[in-house]
Amino acid sequence: xANTLFDKVWDSHVVxxxxxxxxxxxxxxxxxxxxxxxxxxxxxxxxxxxxVYPARTFATADHNTPTINQHLPVEDPLxxxxxxxxxxxxxxxxxxxxxxxxxNNGIVHVVGPENGITLPGATIVCGDSHTSTHGAFGAIAFxxxxxxxxxxxxxxxxxxxxxxSMRINVNGKLGLGVTPKDVALYIIxxxxxxxxxxxxxxxxxxxxxxMSMEGRMTVCNLSIEMGARGGMIAPDAKTFEYLKGRAQTPxxxxxxxxxxxxxxxxxxxxAEFDVEFNYDAADIEPMITYGTNPGMGMxxxxxxxxAESLEGGVETYRKSLGYMSFNxxxxxxxxxxxxxxxxxxxxxxxxxxxxxxxxxxxxxxxPNVTAWLVPGSHxxxxxxxxxxxxxxxxxxxFVLREPGxxxxxxxxxxxxxxxxxxxxxxxxxxxxxQGPGSRTLLASPLVAAASAVSGVVTDPRTILNANA
Amino acid sequence: MAYxxxxxxxxxxxxxxxxxxxxxxxxxxxxxKATERKDFDINFFRDWRFEQxxxxxxxxxxxxxxYAGSKILVGGRNFGSGSSREHAAxxxxxxxxxxVISSAFADIFKNNCLNVGVLPVQVSAAFADTLFxxxxxxxxxxxxxxxxxxxxTLVATGESESFVINTYxxxxxxxxxxxxxxxxxxxxxxxxxxxxxxx
Numbered sequence: 001x002a003n004t005l006f007d008k009v010w011d012s013h014v015v016x017x018x019x020x021x022x023x024x025x026x027x028x029x030x031x032x033x034x035x036x037x038x039x040x041x042x043x044x045x046x047x048x049x050x051x052v053y054p055a056r057t058f059a060t061a062d063h064n065t066p067t068i069n070q071h072l073p074v075e076d077p078l079x080x081x082x083x084x085x086x087x088x089x090x091x092x093x094x095x096x097x098x099x100x101x102x103x104n105n106g107i108v109h110v111v112g113p114e115n116g117i118t119l120p121g122a123t124i125v126c127g128d129s130h131t132s133t134h135g136a137f138g139a140i141a142f143x144x145x146x147x148x149x150x151x152x153x154x155x156x157x158x159x160x161x162x163x164x165s166m167r168i169n170v171n172g173k174l175g176l177g178v179t180p181k182d183v184a185l186y187i188i189x190x191x192x193x194x195x196x197x198x199x200x201x202x203x204x205x206x207x208x209x210x211m212s213m214e215g216r217m218t219v220c221n222l223s224i225e226m227g228a229r230g231g232m233i234a235p236d237a238k239t240f241e242y243l244k245g246r247a248q249t250p251x252x253x254x255x256x257x258x259x260x261x262x263x264x265x266x267x268x269x270x271a272e273f274d275v276e277f278n279y280d281a282a283d284i285e286p287m288i289t290y291g292t293n294p295g296m297g298m299x300x301x302x303x304x305x306x307a308e309s310l311e312g313g314v315e316t317y318r319k320s321l322g323y324m325s326f327n328x329x330x331x332x333x334x335x336x337x338x339x340x341x342x343x344x345x346x347x348x349x350x351x352x353x354x355x356x357x358x359x360x361x362x363x364x365x366x367p368n369v370t371a372w373l374v375p376g377s378h379x380x381x382x383x384x385x386x387x388x389x390x391x392x393x394x395x396x397x398f399v400l401r402e403p404g405x406x407x408x409x410x411x412x413x414x415x416x417x418x419x420x421x422x423x424x425x426x427x428x429x430x431x432x433x434q435g436p437g438s439r440t441l442l443a444s445p446l447v448a449a450a451s452a453v454s455g456v457v458t459d460p461r462t463i464l465n466a467n468a
Numbered sequence: 469m470a471y472x473x474x475x476x477x478x479x480x481x482x483x484x485x486x487x488x489x490x491x492x493x494x495x496x497x498x499x500x501k502a503t504e505r506k507d508f509d510i511n512f513f514r515d516w517r518f519e520q521x522x523x524x525x526x527x528x529x530x531x532x533x534x535y536a537g538s539k540i541l542v543g544g545r546n547f548g549s550g551s552s553r554e555h556a557a558x559x560x561x562x563x564x565x566x567x568v569i570s571s572a573f574a575d576i577f578k579n580n581c582l583n584v585g586v587l588p589v590q591v592s593a594a595f596a597d598t599l600f601x602x603x604x605x606x607x608x609x610x611x612x613x614x615x616x617x618x619x620x621t622l623v624a625t626g627e628s629e630s631f632v633i634n635t636y637x638x639x640x641x642x643x644x645x646x647x648x649x650x651x652x653x654x655x656x657x658x659x660x661x662x663x664x665x666x667x
Binding site for chain 1: 485486487488490492493496497498500501502503504505515520544545546549550551552553554555557572573574575576579580583584634635636637646647648650651652654655657658659661662665666667
C-alpha cells in the first residue's frame, strides 16, 4: 500500500498502540520556553521524576523578553521570575539553555531550524501552538499543553491518537507581491479557523516546491490557525541545502546515513488522504484580515463581506466586526492605522526583513505610525546587518529592536493600546491579542511595509509597480 | 491522583453561545506569568467578564447570579481555538467547572481539558441548540452528564444524546489517573525504543 509522508513519520514513532486509546508516541526533540514549562517542572519534581533525555530537550527564552535593553535586568518582576525559573530548571536538569544575551537566543520556532535541531522525519513538540512551524522540514511537529510538557520531560512520550490526514495542493505561479503569508491566509480564509480540526495537513504542489524554507515555515506555522494539529512539506534539495553545516545537524558519515532516510520522506503515488483540497495560485492576492480570527481574511482590495453572505454565526460575526469598529461592506484600503508590527515566529525571518526593506527603501515611515521591527533571533539580526538592511531601515525612520515574541502576544511591554489599529505580520488577530482592546489586521511583511510608509492600509503592488 | 474523579455530574449550566471562542479570551496572555498552578479562576475570561477598571460586566453570562455555582459551561462551536496554553483549561477548572459542552472543540484545548480533569463533551449542533434554548427559557435547567454511559441529558425533558470518548481517556477520567502514570509503567519499553531512533 502507498504511504503518505505523514504516515511514514508517524508510524515510525509509535512505541505502542493502546487498545481503544491513543498511541504512545515518541518525541525526538522537545523545545521548552519560560511560559508553559515552570508548572511542568513543579509537577515533575513533586512526583519525584527526572528529565529522562536532557539532550533531546532545548530551552530558549522568548515569550516574555523585552525587545530593548536586553543587557539590563528584566524590569517586570513576573517576567523576570519566569525567565529565572527556566534558567534554574534547565541548569538543574542538564538541559541546554539559550537565555537573554546568548547569541543563540531568539524565538523558539526560529532558533530551532537555524541551529539544525529541526530535522526531516523527526517528531518535535513544544508547549506552544506554533510548533507546527517545524513541519516545513518534513517533521511532525505540534503544540502541546503543560501536562504534556511534563509527560515529555519525564518519559519522552506523549499519548496521542493519530490525526486524520489532509492534503492541500496549490499549483501555478504566485502573482506580484503575493508572499507565503498570503498563501496561508488565503487557505485559512477558505478553510475557516476550524476547517482542519482533527487533521494533519500536507502542503503540496508547485507553489510550495518553489517556496524558500523561510516561506515554508511561514505556511506550516499558520496551520494551527485553521484548526490543524500541524502541517508538513516533504523535504527536498532545498531542505537539505538549508540544513547542511548547521550547528546541530548530523556531520560526515552521519549526514550520509541521515540523507538516505530523509530521501524516503515523501508521499507515494496513489497514497490516500482522508480529504484533499486544490487551490490555484492565480486566485491569491496580497491578503488582509478584517475580523477577530485569522479565518476572517480577504484580498487586500476586497470589501468586508456581509453577514448574510456567510454561513451561520451571524451574531458572532457582527460582534467581531463591532470589536474592530468596521462595517460590512467596508473597504480596507485607505483605513488609517496606528501601529505596524514586523516579527513573530510567522514572519520574523531574514526573508521577511528583505521583503519589508524592498518596499521601504528610499521612503519614509508615515508620521502617524508607531512601528516595531523585531527580528526572530540574533542570527537574523546578524543577517540583517550583513546585508545592509539595517541602513535601509534606519534611513526610512524605523528602529530595529532585539529578538523575541514581542507584540505578537504582548506578554512583554510591546502592547498596542486599546482602540488602536495595528497591521501585524504575526499569527493572531484575536480580541486583545496585542494588548487589551487592541485591533489587529494580519498581513504579509509587504502589506505591513506599504502601510507603514503610507500610514493607511495599502496594497503593496502599487509601490512595487512604482518601483518597477 | 492528578484531579478529582469524574463520574456522573448533574448541574445547571452557563450558556456562552459565541463561536470560535479562543484561549486568548479564556485567559489573556498577560496573565500567564505565574510559575505555579493556582488561582487561574481570577482571570478566567478576564476581558469579557470585567471592564478595564475591574468592574464586572453585568450582562456576561459568567457574572449572572442566576447561573452561579454551575459546574457546566455550554459553549459555541469551535470552542478553545488558538493558543496551546493549558492555563485556559486550568482557569476552567479553577472557576469550578468540570464539564464543557460544545458542538466542536479545538484539538489542543480538548486534550488539555482531559489532562486536567475537565470533561469536554462534543454534541451535535442541533443538540447544542436544544441546550441553549432550554437554558434561555429556564436558567435553572439541569443537565446530566453521565460519563460511564457516555450520555448527556436535559433533565426536565429527558432529551438526551450520546457522546464519544475513547476508552482509555474515559478510564482515566473515571479513576482520576493521568498519562504519566501510564507512561512511567512502560518506561523500559520506551527506553528500548529510544535506542532505535537514528537521531
